[in-house]
Amino acid sequence: MKFSTTSNELQKVLGNIGGVIPTKSTLPILENFLFQLQKDTLKITATDLDITTTVELTVKGSEDGTIAIPAKKLFETVRSLPNVNIDFSADTSTNKIIMATQTGEYKLTGESSENYPSFPSFKGENKLDMSSDLLKRLISKTLFAVSNDELRPAMMGILFQIRKNEMRAVSTDGHRLVRIIASKFKSENSEQDIVIPAKAVNLVIKSLYEDRTTISFGENHAKFVMGNMVLITRIIEEKYPNYESVIPKDNDKILIANKDEILSSARRTALYASASTHQVRFSIKKGTLKISAEDVEVGSEAFEKLDCDYSAEEMEIGFNAGYIIDILSHIDTEEVMFKFNSPTRAVIVEPVKQQESEDLLMLVMPVRLNV
Numbered sequence: 264m265k266f267s268t269t270s271n272e273l274q275k276v277l278g279n280i281g282g283v284i285p286t287k288s289t290l291p292i293l294e295n296f297l298f299q300l301q302k303d304t305l306k307i308t309a310t311d312l313d314i315t316t317t318v319e320l321t322v323k324g325s326e327d328g329t330i331a332i333p334a335k336k337l338f339e340t341v342r343s344l345p346n347v348n349i350d351f352s353a354d355t356s357t358n359k360i361i362m363a364t365q366t367g368e369y370k371l372t373g374e375s376s377e378n379y380p381s382f383p384s385f386k387g388e389n390k391l392d393m394s395s396d397l398l399k400r401l402i403s404k405t406l407f408a409v410s411n412d413e414l415r416p417a418m419m420g421i422l423f424q425i426r427k428n429e430m431r432a433v434s435t436d437g438h439r440l441v442r443i444i445a446s447k448f449k450s451e452n453s454e455q456d457i458v459i460p461a462k463a464v465n466l467v468i469k470s471l472y473e474d475r476t477t478i479s480f481g482e483n484h485a486k487f488v489m490g491n492m493v494l495i496t497r498i499i500e501e502k503y504p505n506y507e508s509v510i511p512k513d514n515d516k517i518l519i520a521n522k523d524e525i526l527s528s529a530r531r532t533a534l535y536a537s538a539s540t541h542q543v544r545f546s547i548k549k550g551t552l553k554i555s556a557e558d559v560e561v562g563s564e565a566f567e568k569l570d571c572d573y574s575a576e577e578m579e580i581g582f583n584a585g586y587i588i589d590i591l592s593h594i595d596t597e598e599v600m601f602k603f604n605s606p607t608r609a610v611i612v613e614p615v616k617q618q619e620s621e622d623l624l625m626l627v628m629p630v631r632l633n634v
Contacts, residue, residue, distance in 0.1 A: 264300050264328030264353040270344040270364075272320060276307060277338045279470050279492060280316040282462075283309040284334045290380075295331035297379045298353075300324050308382070309334065314463050315383055318492040328355045329376035340369055383495055385486050389452040390479045391425065395471040395489070397445055398478075401432035402468045404443045404623060407589050409461040410436035417501035420458040425450050433506055439586050440506060440626040441593070447620035458503055459485055463496035470494070510626060514602035514611050516575035520552060522599040522614075526591040528567045532556040533584035535565040542630055543584045547603075548577040556584070580606040581632040590625045606632065 277296065285293055288311070297308040305320045330353045340362065341349070350363045353373065362369040402421065410418035415437075424431035430448040434441050457480055467476075473490040480486075480498075487494045532543055536556035546553040552571040557564035580603065591599065596614035603610055612625040 264298070264330060264355060265326035265351065266300055266303075266305060266322040266324040267348060267350045268305070268320065268322040269346055270341050270349055271346040273349065274338070274341045274344075276318045276320050277334075277341060280307065280309040280318055280466075281334060281338055282466050282469070283311055283314050283316050285311045292331060292374060292378045292380070294334055295374060295379070296334045296337065297329065297331050297376060299329045299376070300327050302327065308379075310380055312380060313460070314466065314494065314496045315380075316466065316492065316494045317382070320491075326352075328353060330355055330358060330360065331374040331376055331379050332360060333371060333373065336371055383484060385479070385484055385495055386481050388479075388481055389455060390477060391450050391452060392475055392477050393430075393448065395474055395476045397430075397448065398476050399468055399471050401430065401443055401445060402464050404593055405432045405434040405441045406461060406464060406468070407593060408434040408436055408439045408441045408625075411461075412436070417458055417499055417503045420460045420499045421464050422503045422506075423457045423459060425452065425455045425457070427454070433503070435504070435506060438583065438628050439590060440509065441590075442506065442510070442622075442624045444622040445620065446622070455480060456503065457485060458499035458501070460496060460499055463494065466494060509609065510624070511602075511604055511609055511611065514604045514608070516573075516578065516603040518547060518552065518571050518573040518601040518603065519598055519615055520569060520571035520601075522591055522594055522597060524569050525552070525554070525599065526588065528554045528569060529584060529588050529591065532565045532567060533588065535563045536584050537633075540630070540633070541584045542581050542633065543587065544579060544581050544632060546577075546579050547571070547573055549574055575603075578603060578606060579632060580610070581630045582610075582627060583630055586627050590627055594623070594625070 299306040303324045305322045308317045347364045353360045358373045360371050360373050405421050422433040429444055429446045431444050467487050470489050470492050477488040484495050485498050532554050536542055537558045543556045552569045555566035590612050594614050596616050598615035600613050600615050609626050609628050
């Protein structure tokens with residue numbers, strides 16, 4: 264196998280798919296990229312058996328071939344080079360690889376491509392073409408609230424609910440919940456609920472360079488086609504919890520305030536919170552929100568007062584600082600609305616002014632206040 268390309272071009276495509284490579288695997292072959300050269304097209308594959316990605320790069324090819332190449336060493340080498348031309352050659356009978364630049368040469372040993380897992384077969388039953396910007400927004404607003412609890416596998420992904428005139432994305436970890444509804448969406452397919460693993464959608468959002476993305480859904484897999492990159496992932500088959508049942512309908516105590524002011528205040532006061540509970544306290548009365556935190560073990564405490572629009576009964580409610588900071592960080596409007604019921608009930612957080620053709624709702628569970 265022989266070809267030449269630039270370090271910048273190679274680094275870009277390796278970076279796009281390298282996140283699939285497992286750091287440690289019981290199958291060492293998975294710690295490799297698969298290179299397949301045919302004429303002037305280099306196809307690079309990475310897989311962890313659950314997710315498989317391929318990307319095509321146009322190169323100057325002179326000898327076709329396939330070989331598996333140690334991913335970490337290759338990527339670290341290419342990433343540390345300036346933008347130079349690389350002449351790449353591999354002897355597929357010995358698996359010896361040479362990368363040569365004008366000023367240096369790098370030798371490494373690969374593995375036979377015969378040992379590399381075969382590309383998963385995929386039969387897409389439903390296919391949809393959608394705006395990459397819309398897909399990116401759905402993912403970016405929900406990914407942070409995905410659970411990492413392996414005992415609840417359904418919650419380790421984002422639920423995509425595809426309807427004729429809308430698409431929903433939902434995530435929850437049991438402490439926070441995000442639901443975003445995009446009504447600027449059309450689908451000719453039957454209604455479908457699909458849970459895509461967090462690792463897969465994290466790779467997708469980093470690869471949405473083209474205007475449109477094609478998504479196909481099979482029985483066990485989903486396929487994303489993004490320009491010259493293809494990602495196939497197993498879908499999570501466990502049923503997603505009935506999230507609608509936990510969204511309160513009677514939270515009638517409304518607080519409206521400047522989002523950046525609350526976020527900045529929460530970040531500062533959180534520095535003084537207990538290292539074990541990370542608790543911040545919201546003390547709310549007419550026209551005023553007081554955010555406070557303390558750590559009695561080290562004798563630190565802080566509070567700040569903010570103006571707000573609130574006219575219901577006075578209330579004190581506690582939050583995990585990290586959760587409230589995460590939620591506010593993912594709302595991109597000037598003003599934010601909190602909907603309360605009681606200090607022990609879930610709180611709804613929404614932008615005061617929703618984006619056009621969008622309904623974004625976030626929910627956070629309070630924590631019991633230290634007396």
